[in-house]
Amino acid sequence: MNCNQLKGVVRIVIILLPIYSFGQKISNDESLKNNHPVDLRKIVSSFDCGKIAAADTSSARNYLLQTIPNLKGKEFSLQFLESKESKTGLHYLYRQNYLGSPVYRGNVKINLDRSGNILSLFDNTYLISENPKGQFPSAENSNAVIKKLYPEEKEIERSMIENLYFDTGENLIPASRIEIWDESGNFFELIINSQTEVVYQRDLNTYFNREIITLTDTPAIARIFNPDPLTTAGVTYGTPYEDAADADISQLNMQRQQVTIDVSLENDTFKLEGPYCIISEHSIPDVVPVTSMTPDFEFTRSQDGFEDVNAFYHINVYHDYVEQLGFNNIVNYGIWVDTHGMGGADNSNFSAAGSPPRLSLGEGGVDDAEDADVVVHEYGHAISYSAAPGTNSGTERNSIDEGLGDYFAASYSKSINPYNWENIFSWDGHNEYWNGRVVVSSKHYPENLMNQIYKDAELWSSTMMQISDDIGRERTDEILIESMFSYSINMTMPDAANLLVQADVLLNGGGYVNPIKYFLCSRGFIPCFIGIDETSSDTFSVLNSYGFAAKNENVVIQFSSPQIGNIEIADATGRIVYRESFSASSHLEISPKSFVNGIYLTKITSDNFSSCFRLMKW
Numbered sequence: 072m073n074c075n076q077l078k079g080v081v082r083i084v085i086i087l088l089p090i091y092s093f094g095q096k097i098s099n100d101e102s103l104k105n106n107h108p109v110d111l112r113k114i115v116s117s118f119d120c121g122k123i124a125a126a127d128t129s130s131a132r133n134y135l136l137q138t139i140p141n142l143k144g145k146e147f148s149l150q151f152l153e154s155k156e157s158k159t160g161l162h163y164l165y166r167q168n169y170l171g172s173p174v175y176r177g178n179v180k181i182n183l184d185r186s187g188n189i190l191s192l193f194d195n196t197y198l199i200s201e202n203p204k205g206q207f208p209s210a211e212n213s214n215a216v217i218k219k220l221y222p223e224e225k226e227i228e229r230s231m232i233e234n235l236y237f238d239t240g241e242n243l244i245p246a247s248r249i250e251i252w253d254e255s256g257n258f259f260e261l262i263i264n265s266q267t268e269v270v271y272q273r274d275l276n277t278y279f280n281r282e283i284i285t286l287t288d289t290p291a292i293a294r295i296f297n298p299d300p301l302t303t304a305g306v307t308y309g310t311p312y313e314d315a316a317d318a319d320i321s322q323l324n325m326q327r328q329q330v331t332i333d334v335s336l337e338n339d340t341f342k343l344e345g346p347y348c349i350i351s352e353h354s355i356p357d358v359v360p361v362t363s364m365t366p367d368f369e370f371t372r373s374q375d376g377f378e379d380v381n382a383f384y385h386i387n388v389y390h391d392y393v394e395q396l397g398f399n400n401i402v403n404y405g406i407w408v409d410t411h412g413m414g415g416a417d418n419s420n421f422s423a424a425g426s427p428p429r430l431s432l433g434e435g436g437v438d439d440a441e442d443a444d445v446v447v448h449e450y451g452h453a454i455s456y457s458a459a460p461g462t463n464s465g466t467e468r469n470s471i472d473e474g475l476g477d478y479f480a481a482s483y484s485k486s487i488n489p490y491n492w493e494n495i496f497s498w499d500g501h502n503e504y505w506n507g508r509v510v511v512s513s514k515h516y517p518e519n520l521m522n523q524i525y526k527d528a529e530l531w532s533s534t535m536m537q538i539s540d541d542i543g544r545e546r547t548d549e550i551l552i553e554s555m556f557s558y559s560i561n562m563t564m565p566d567a568a569n570l571l572v573q574a575d576v577l578l579n580g581g582g583y584v585n586p587i588k589y590f591l592c593s594r595g596f597i598p599c600f601i602g603i604d605e606t607s608s609d610t611f612s613v614l615n616s617y618g619f620a621a622k623n624e625n626v627v628i629q630f631s632s633p634q635i636g637n638i639e640i641a642d643a644t645g646r647i648v649y650r651e652s653f654s655a656s657s658h659l660e661i662s663p664k665s666f667v668n669g670i671y672l673t674k675i676t677s678d679n680f681s682s683c684f685r686l687m688k689w
């Protein structure tokens with residue numbers, strides 16, 4: 072979106088409202104490109120970067136306040152937002168405050184093992200060297216914007232206004248963030264400046280609390296597509312295997328399979344409700360969830376109950392799969408699913424606006440809930456939200472989330488039936504309605520990035536598919552989900568790649584690092600290693616680490632532009648054995664002569680970045 076186009080506040084906002092970044096479909100709409108500077112900004116990331124005294128949130132906060140350059144000074148504070156625990160670590164999310172007001176997306180994510188070792192650190196704070204000029208918008212003006220959008224207050228489920236500092240791409244300005252969740256399910260934020268102009272907007276997800284119902288399970292018989300009628304029939308889309316307005320075509324109905332599902336019994340009525348999925352009515356059109364007086368949920372595809380049962384079955388199977396991988400805090404609530412939603416559009420979404428979060432599946436074209444690929448793709452966003460809430464911001468980060476959903480869908484579908492596994496949304500897409508997507512892209516990073524989240528998603532989904540085919544689906548998914556707990560806003564695919572490698576080291580002692588690195592390096596996400604670790608990034612390269620290790624030659628650190636800062640090298644016990652300051656240098660050399668054999672952790676801190684890498688000497 073181009074800020075210059077945002078003159079008529081109300082008109083523009085209404086045009087863009089139907090756009091959800093969590094939809095599963097591709098669109099040619101230019102406005103879907105998240106190309107605002109706050110979305111394109113790349114986070115400063117570092118891995119295996121030191122240790123703090125204890126792994127609790129206040130020790131972590133103190134450490135961050137002392138070490139992050141943009142947080143130095145009494146004007147700054149750090150506000151704790153989220154904490155999550157994974158199999159191998161603790162994951163804390165904070166946000167930067169300046170003079171008591173938040174800096175929009177000035178987040179820091181720190182990931183620790185239980186001893187306080189810093190596994191990774193993602194720093195998206197902003198440098199503020201002088202007080203941002205101007206005034207915060209007045210409360211009256213912010214309320215007037217809401218009033219213009221919603222003349223009737225009852226159309227709003229929830230709204231809030233907060234003053235913060237926002238980066239326009241040129242400078243930080245005092246601004247207000249308006250967040251609205253309306254009765255139609257729209258959930259979005261607007262940033263307005265002191266002239267009440269909208270300078271940024273997007274859809275959103277957050278929690279508020281409401282009681283979750285738990286019910287007793289009863290087995291029932293059901294009929295479903297597994298994963299979709301084209302895959303089981305071994306055919307591609309075409310007569311008679313066509314949507315035909317959701318009609319009861321016998322060839323399609325014959326593809327239904329009989330399964331047993333756990334439903335709930337309330338008084339005399341069986342309902343599609345369980346601890347991890349509740350079929351609900353929360354998105355128009357109003358179609359009441361199907362119930363039954365007997366434990367029998369066998370429907371043909373023209374009946375509304377068929378979509379309810381299909382989504383209910385696949386979500387429960389996928390939930391049980393994730394739990395069986397050893398994750399008991401991923402989507403550990405009854406997610407609401409409306410299989411006749413989205414106002415009949417040919418799209419679906421995941422929204423965390425309400426509690427519990429919910430999926431809405433549209434019925435345009437082929438009903439989305441008839442295709443397990445669509446159901447599991449959307450459920451993938453729920454998995455990601457459970458692991459790392461509040462982090463799906465930034466263009467490349469959004470693409471990773473779409474890629475995850477596509478990978479989860481494709482690998483699930485392939486595990487049931489490999490026919491045409493390369494295509495995702497085999498039944499819903501690849502037809503007259505839309506093109507679907509594939510998970511066998513040959514795109515290479517970064518030159519094939521388009522800053523279009525669905526197109527870029529192929530880079531991530533195709534790589535995950537390659538790894539899964541090589542080392543196995545369950546192993547891949549355990550490593551992948553563990554790595555997702557460390558996700559941050561504005562992270563890049565190379566960041567996600569490094570987290571994946573790190574998760575294998577933590578879970579399996581690096582048992583699958585070689586095949587994982589092979590596919591990540593072939594895709595361009597991480598440097599291809601020759602001998603031992605050679606590191607290169609946008610900001611610096613480490614050269615001749617092999618000469619340093621084995622041949623008593625200097626290691627060379629080359630900066631892309633002159634830097635002021637220092638370098639510290641610690642041995643395996645954490646003792647600093649080498650320290651050097653540099654000023655306006657673009658080239659450093661370190662001699663191995665004073666180093667004994669062993670592994671060393673090297674940390675570079677400059678005005679512009681902070682990074683760690685390993686050195687060895689043998």
Ligand SMILES: [Zn+2]
Nearest residue numbers: 093094095473
């Ligand atoms: Zn999606």
